[in-house]
Amino acid sequence: MKNTLFTLLGLLLFSASSFAQLKTVKYTDGDQKLNGLSIAPIKGSMTKPGILILPAWKGIDAHSKRSAEKLSKLGYYAFVADIYGEGNYPTNTQEAGKMSGFYKNNIADYQRRIQLALNQLVKAGANADNIVVIGYCFGGTGVLEVARTGMKAQGVVSFHGGLGRDSARTTTPIKTRVLVLHGADDPYVPAAEISAFQQEMRDTKADWEMIYYADAVHAFTEVEVGNDKSSGAAYNEKADKRSWERMKTFLKDVLK
Numbered sequence: 001m002k003n004t005l006f007t008l009l010g011l012l013l014f015s016a017s018s019f020a021q022l023k024t025v026k027y028t029d030g031d032q033k034l035n036g037l038s039i040a041p042i043k044g045s046m047t048k049p050g051i052l053i054l055p056a057w058k059g060i061d062a063h064s065k066r067s068a069e070k071l072s073k074l075g076y077y078a079f080v081a082d083i084y085g086e087g088n089y090p091t092n093t094q095e096a097g098k099m100s101g102f103y104k105n106n107i108a109d110y111q112r113r114i115q116l117a118l119n120q121l122v123k124a125g126a127n128a129d130n131i132v133v134i135g136y137c138f139g140g141t142g143v144l145e146v147a148r149t150g151m152k153a154q155g156v157v158s159f160h161g162g163l164g165r166d167s168a169r170t171t172t173p174i175k176t177r178v179l180v181l182h183g184a185d186d187p188y189v190p191a192a193e194i195s196a197f198q199q200e201m202r203d204t205k206a207d208w209e210m211i212y213y214a215d216a217v218h219a220f221t222e223v224e225v226g227n228d229k230s231s232g233a234a235y236n237e238k239a240d241k242r243s244w245e246r247m248k249t250f251l252k253d254v255l256k
Helices: 002-018 062-073 093-105 107-123 138-149 191-203 237-254
Strands: 023-029 032-039 050-054 077-080 131-136 155-159 177-183 208-213
Touching: 023 107, 032 062, 032 107, 050 062, 050 107, 050 138, 062 077, 062 131, 077 107, 093 107, 093 138, 107 131, 107 138, 131 138, 131 237, 138 155, 138 177, 155 237, 177 191, 177 237, 208 237
Parallel strands: 050 077, 050 131, 131 155, 155 177, 177 208
Antiparallel strands: 023 032, 032 077
């Protein structure tokens, strides 16, 4: 009986130490309340690497939460940014388009919200000198702003993100490593936008990579969007798995 109790106690302790949970972190941008999500690594590291996650256009969702939990299991601190703020969360695609469009057109506001989230990732325990920012769709657009403005990050990873920027903006050398994971058949990112992005990377002397995934359209990592390619956004299991593995290799290359 005693041995059984010790065994059960050991299993409970193992279980508690083997699973980290997402925790809501309240922070602010002036008077605007923000609610991000933080999770610590299951197994710590002396280098304390951290990953900031920028969600897609509907804000913090099941997909970004899953990514944070998976990164925790890999040994990373993770923080899911709240870009829109309390009281401004989209409930449908029309509202999501309007909200994300605002930040794309008011890029300084988007940059500030990203920086505030980066600050929270560091407060949660991540090493400020050992961070990568990843993002999906609208968030994939955001990670490029991290690189363009020289925020403190070792690298950025864009999953099926928009690549455009206002051509009137001046460019400066990009020192952050850039990885773009792109659906080869994505109808929402026109060829001209891709060409302009690649030229921007050359002009800024960036260390960049862009990988295309066959038969993949927009949102190919997001199972919630379904499998109907005709809509222009659809889940692709093969592209999802391959892009995640490529990101994992990138993280090992970039982070200490």
